[in-house]
Amino acid sequence: MEDGTFRSLSYCDSTVDDDYDVRQWDTREDCEVRQILDRIADKWSLLVIALLDCQSLRFSQLRREIDGVSQRMLSVTLRHLERDGLVSRTVHPVVPPRVDYALTPLGRTLHQTIKSLVTWTEEHQAEIAAARADYDARQEMMEA
Amino acid sequence: MEDGTFRSLSYCDSTVDDDYDVRQWDTREDCEVRQILDRIADKWSLLVIALLDCQSLRFSQLRREIDGVSQRMLSVTLRHLERDGLVSRTVHPVVPPRVDYALTPLGRTLHQTIKSLVTWTEEHQAEIAAARADYDARQEMMEA
DNA sequence: CAGGATCCTTTTGGATACTG
DNA sequence: CAGTATCCAAAAGGATCCTG
Numbered sequence: 082m083e084d085g086t087f088r089s090l091s092y093c094d095s096t097v098d099d100d101y102d103v104r105q106w107d108t109r110e111d112c113e114v115r116q117i118l119d120r121i122a123d124k125w126s127l128l129v130i131a132l133l134d135c136q137s138l139r140f141s142q143l144r145r146e147i148d149g150v151s152q153r154m155l156s157v158t159l160r161h162l163e164r165d166g167l168v169s170r171t172v173h174p175v176v177p178p179r180v181d182y183a184l185t186p187l188g189r190t191l192h193q194t195i196k197s198l199v200t201w202t203e204e205h206q207a208e209i210a211a212a213r214a215d216y217d218a219r220q221e222m223m224e225a
Numbered sequence: 226m227e228d229g230t231f232r233s234l235s236y237c238d239s240t241v242d243d244d245y246d247v248r249q250w251d252t253r254e255d256c257e258v259r260q261i262l263d264r265i266a267d268k269w270s271l272l273v274i275a276l277l278d279c280q281s282l283r284f285s286q287l288r289r290e291i292d293g294v295s296q297r298m299l300s301v302t303l304r305h306l307e308r309d310g311l312v313s314r315t316v317h318p319v320v321p322p323r324v325d326y327a328l329t330p331l332g333r334t335l336h337q338t339i340k341s342l343v344t345w346t347e348e349h350q351a352e353i354a355a356a357r358a359d360y361d362a363r364q365e366m367m368e369a
Numbered sequence: 370c371a372g373g374a375t376c377c378t379t380t381t382g383g384a385t386a387c388t389g
Numbered sequence: 390c391a392g393t394a395t396c397c398a399a400a401a402g403g404a405t406c407c408t409g
Contacts, residue, residue, distance in 0.1 A: 122266040149254035284371055297404090
C-alpha cells in the first residue's frame with residue numbers, strides 16, 4: 082500500500098549481533114505511523130473505541146461510562162477521533178441538542194484490534210498482578 | 226478466569242436507548258484492567274514490545290532504534306515492563322556491562338496484539354491522512 | 370555501557386465559567 | 390445537552406551530571 086521503504090514487522094531473526102540492523106519498520110519519530118499510534122493508543126481513545134462497539138452513544142453517555150474522564154478530555158478525544166475518520170458525529174437538530182457518536186467503517190476495522198488488546202488485558206491481569214507482587218517483593222529484599 | 230462480575234466485551238446490542246446499560250466491562254478508573262491498559266498502551270512500551278519481536282536487544286540498541294526516546298524514558302519504560310513480567314532483563318557480568326532485554330513468554334502473548342495494532346496503522350495510514358485532510362479542509366471552509 | 374538522581378521545562382489535564 | 394474558552398495544578402519528560 083505504501084512505498085515499502087521499510088521492512089514488514091513480520092521480519093524475524095533470532096541472531097543477536099551488535100552491529101546487524103535490528104530495525105523492523107520506520108521508527109522515525111515524525112513518521113505517520115508513530116503519530117497515529119500515539120493517538121489511537123491513547124488512554125481515552127482506546128476506551129471510547131472499545132465502548133462504541135456495535136452501538137452509538139451520546140456525549141453524556143460516554144462521559145458517564147468512562148469513569149474519570151473530564152468533559153474537556155472527552156471532547157478533545159472525540160474531536161481527534163472524528164478528525165482521523167474513526168468516529169462519526171451526528172447532530173440531531175432538536176432541543177435540547179442531541180449528538181450521537183459511532184464508529185465509522187474505518188473505526189470498525191480498528192475495533193477488532195482494540196478489542197483483542199482489552200481482552201488480552203482481562204485474561205492476563207492476574208499474571209501481571211502476580212509479576213508485580215513478585216517484583217516488588219524482590220525489590221524490598223534488595224533494600225533490606 | 227476472573228470473577229466474572231462484569232460483562233464480556235463481546236456483548237453487543239444495536240438498540241439505542243438513553244437508559245439502558247451501555248457498560249461492557251468494568252470501567253472503573255481504579256480497576257486493574259484500566260491501569261494495565263494505561264501501561265501497555267503507552268507510547269514507548271508499545272514500541273519496545275514491538276521491537277523485541279523474536280530478538281533480544283541491549284539498552285543502547287533500543288535507544289538507537291527508538292527514535293526520540295530519552296535515556297530516562299527508556300529506562301523507566303523497561304523497568305515498568307520488567308515489573309509487569311512482560312520483559313526480561315539479563316545482566317552479563319562483563320566489563321563494560323551488557324544488559325539484554327527480551328520478551329518473556331507472557332510478553333510474547335501480548336506481542337501478537339501489539340503487532341496487529343502496528344500493522345493496522347501501517348495499512349490504514351493513507352486513509353487516516355485523507356480523513357484528516359478532509360476534516361481540516363472542512364474546518365477552514367467553516368471559518369471562512 | 371547501563372543506568373540512577375536531580376533539576377527544570379513542556380505537556381497534559383482538571384475545574385470553572387460561559388454559550389448556542 | 391453538548392460543548393468551547395480560560396486558567397491553573399499536576400504529571401510527564403528532557404538535559405545534565407554522576408556512578409558501578
